Amino acid sequence: MYRRCADLCLKSEIWRIAGFAFLALALPFPAPASLGGDMTTVHADQMRMQGTLRSTNTQAYTVHEIQAPNGVAVREFVSPAGKVFGVAWQGTTHPDLRQVLGTYFDQFTQAVQAERSRHPGHGPLSIQTPGLVVQLGGHMRAFAGRAYVPQMMPTGVRAEEIR
Amino acid sequence: MRRDTVRGFLALTLIAVLGSIVGCGGGRSGSAENPPPPASNVQPITVNAGPAASLGSNFNSVNVAFTSVTICVPGSTTKCQTIDGILVDTGSTGFRVLSSALTLTLPQQTDSSNNPIAECLPFVSSTVWGSVRTADLTITGEAASSLPIQVIGDPNFPTIPSACTIFGPPQDDLASFGANGILGIGVFAQDCGGGCATSGASNPGLYYTCPSTGCVVTTESLAKQSQNPVILFAGDNNGSLIMLPSVSAPEATVSGSLIFGIGTRSNNGLGSATVLTVDPSSGNFSTTFNGQTFTDAGFIDAGSAAIFFLDSGTTGIPDCADAPFFYCPPSIIKNLKATNMGTNGANAPVSFDVDNGDSLLSNVNNSAIPNLGGPFSGDFDWGLPFFFGRTVFTAIEGKNTPGGTGPYQAY
Numbered sequence: 001m002y003r004r005c006a007d008l009c010l011k012s013e014i015w016r017i018a019g020f021a022f023l024a025l026a027l028p029f030p031a032p033a034s035l036g037g038d039m040t041t042v043h044a045d046q047m048r049m050q051g052t053l054r055s056t057n058t059q060a061y062t063v064h065e066i067q068a069p070n071g072v073a074v075r076e077f078v079s080p081a082g083k084v085f086g087v088a089w090q091g092t093t094h095p096d097l098r099q100v101l102g103t104y105f106d107q108f109t110q111a112v113q114a115e116r117s118r119h120p121g122h123g124p125l126s127i128q129t130p131g132l133v134v135q136l137g138g139h140m141r142a143f144a145g146r147a148y149v150p151q152m153m154p155t156g157v158r159a160e161e162i163r
Numbered sequence: 164m165r166r167d168t169v170r171g172f173l174a175l176t177l178i179a180v181l182g183s184i185v186g187c188g189g190g191r192s193g194s195a196e197n198p199p200p201p202a203s204n205v206q207p208i209t210v211n212a213g214p215a216a217s218l219g220s221n222f223n224s225v226n227v228a229f230t231s232v233t234i235c236v237p238g239s240t241t242k243c244q245t246i247d248g249i250l251v252d253t254g255s256t257g258f259r260v261l262s263s264a265l266t267l268t269l270p271q272q273t274d275s276s277n278n279p280i281a282e283c284l285p286f287v288s289s290t291v292w293g294s295v296r297t298a299d300l301t302i303t304g305e306a307a308s309s310l311p312i313q314v315i316g317d318p319n320f321p322t323i324p325s326a327c328t329i330f331g332p333p334q335d336d337l338a339s340f341g342a343n344g345i346l347g348i349g350v351f352a353q354d355c356g357g358g359c360a361t362s363g364a365s366n367p368g369l370y371y372t373c374p375s376t377g378c379v380v381t382t383e384s385l386a387k388q389s390q391n392p393v394i395l396f397a398g399d400n401n402g403s404l405i406m407l408p409s410v411s412a413p414e415a416t417v418s419g420s421l422i423f424g425i426g427t428r429s430n431n432g433l434g435s436a437t438v439l440t441v442d443p444s445s446g447n448f449s450t451t452f453n454g455q456t457f458t459d460a461g462f463i464d465a466g467s468a469a470i471f472f473l474d475s476g477t478t479g480i481p482d483c484a485d486a487p488f489f490y491c492p493p494s495i496i497k498n499l500k501a502t503n504m505g506t507n508g509a510n511a512p513v514s515f516d517v518d519n520g521d522s523l524l525s526n527v528n529n530s531a532i533p534n535l536g537g538p539f540s541g542d543f544d545w546g547l548p549f550f551f552g553r554t555v556f557t558a559i560e561g562k563n564t565p566g567g568t569g570p571y572q573a574y
Contacts, residue, residue: 069363071367094330098328112331113339122287123471123488126538135539136331140354142462144541159474
């Protein structure tokens, strides 16, 4: 069997128990696209990752969490206005960052290259531009990251919540 | 006659004593009384500016331990190359070398249809792409024969598959990679593990078969995946330890040792180190800080340049304005306290300091930087500064040691 981190396995256990309830809640709602995007269909992302979906609501935002069978989990944070203001992920590899970061992917790539050219090396990386924050970390088989657009954060939401 | 006998006995004794002295010092091949000394398991490592410094001082490495390895065409004792500037990494598994640093032609690994195999490997903020080849690797007195390795930036595979650029931009030359290669001796036996050996959606897609029509994701058995070189050693193959001296202020160069095996010889015992078993899937333990426990979120990684932990909002420590991946407190913060907890329930406390990243890095000629910290939201990455003044053990999954079966880290 393919090995995943205990945390993810625990989550998949929880979903196995409660999955149908979550799915029933989630399916009627439009779904997240990538960072900064409008909500589109849930099935596009979910099918792309061949994953299971869980959606939870807080007062300030909704979190759509997709668990892919390759051991990668992506959480997309959607504002009441229907915009994806943040994404977070963890798993055995990074997710498809082109998909997750959407139109911000090129900006992300350029910023990584710029920072690495100033500070070559390895280890976690933080990109903080006025319009985009990306943090990456982890090690082989256990990566984590998050990205958010500060201007799109709903009032009162702290950056630390995006994880 | 009797006197002659005594004289002859003395002479023989003298020859024997002299012979044994010469034998010890000169590495004479052994007899039953003088077995050959065991091959060394101690490899020097150096924290310094690294090979990219040749490109300019702004490419000087920060907190990277370098070493050298010798690789040979499998079975050959003459088609060999010693490569220095190799990054020592406990956060990854496998030996990888930049194509630009390689002068040998190593045999290409192929699949059952004789198509070449290549690999797309994500690091934290980048991807490396290149062929999987086979080499005999020697480091100090230890040898790993027919080791599958990766050749990064192999010109025979110039086109990076689009599915390989989704993890971040490629690091395939000295300027971007900052080392001639990387020696991954972490807790895992292979770089990918079971996922890459299975087909379908659970395969994370790191290995590619490359027929003339283009590279596509394939399955790769555990034995053909990039291996932890240590598990192929004849002995001393259950893990390793890294020793670096205390560093009180930034220095240009700091030297230490990488010692192979755990409890296999008199020089690699665990001593009083606490064994922290790690999650066998993630390689992580848990860390408690300020009364809050971060489960499955801590690891010790010689390949990380700083102690990366939590974030500015949680710690109250400001990020550096021009380098937001390091912390910049107005003045040094002393005696921060955390406790690392293994999945075995063992606890190992850590007391650490975090100083201002800008001032620590103000002299580009310094490459060994103590007290360098940075953010890593929700996690604890105990990077190279953690190793200063410590002996840190890394035991490989499934391997027996006097401290129990790996995977674990200990200090």
